[in-house]
Amino acid sequence: AQSVSQHNHHVILSEAASLELGCNYSYGGTVNLFWYVQYPGQHLQLLLKYFSGDPLVKGIKGFEAEFIKSKFSFNLRKPSVQWSDTAEYFCAVTLGNTDKLIFGTGTRLQVFP
Amino acid sequence: EPEVTQTPSHQVTQMGQEVILRCVPISNHLYFYWYRQILGQKVEFLVSFYNNEISEKSEIFDDQFSVERPDGSNFTLKIRSTKLEDSAMYFCASKNSPSGANVLTFGAGSRLTVL
Numbered sequence: 001a002q003s004v005s006q007h008n009h010h011v012i013l014s015e016a017a018s019l020e021l022g023c024n025y026s027y028g029g030t031v032n033l034f035w036y037v038q039y040p041g042q043h044l045q046l047l048l049k050y051f052s053g054d055p056l057v058k059g060i061k062g063f064e065a066e067f068i069k070s071k072f073s074f075n076l077r078k079p080s081v082q083w084s085d086t087a088e089y090f091c092a093v094t095l096g097n098t099d100k101l102i103f104g105t106g107t108r109l110q111v112f113p
Numbered sequence: 114e115p116e117v118t119q120t121p122s123h124q125v126t127q128m129g130q131e132v133i134l135r136c137v138p139i140s141n142h143l144y145f146y147w148y149r150q151i152l153g154q155k156v157e158f159l160v161s162f163y164n165n166e167i168s169e170k171s172e173i174f175d176d177q178f179s180v181e182r183p184d185g186s187n188f189t190l191k192i193r194s195t196k197l198e199d200s201a202m203y204f205c206a207s208k209n210s211p212s213g214a215n216v217l218t219f220g221a222g223s224r225l226t227v228l
Binding site: 004032036041042043044045046049051090092094097100101102103104105106 | 155
């Protein structure tokens, strides 16, 4: 069955540290890739998405992600995190033309000042 | 920015009771969804809804679950007889096209606790 894996369950960083959260998916066909963020007590918000074109996509708040098709990966990066980045981060995919989002288990990021 | 709103934010109920979770999708959206997240687990698709009927449902969405768009603005999820394992955060979402490349807008969620 198709799945999305996020290997980092809990990441703790100090402010200004660099961040990379892993995301891998298992599906051989066309995918649309998303990163969502959930700040404490708030709704899921879209950080960035990839549908086609340049595999390096830039999102809000200085986040970016790179789609590497050969590795079935879509890792999220930020060069310098802030305390306000403390949140849960979810990688998700839709397969082909279907619109059902398949989520990863999420990564909890804690940033300390 | 338009929002998807959900009520209640938190509901506590006894096992076997009926629960209705309400959602007001973004006004020009036509495609509606429910997802849920059991504590510590991944967000899971429950059901999609378009043109007053279910488009797709997961194996989780059994006969105890139903969805309805009763009045053109609300989109509800009903659980007929709650079980302990229904305790979860339930997220409503909407979008304006069925394309997999189109972005879902999520609500803040309704936390259901079944005792």
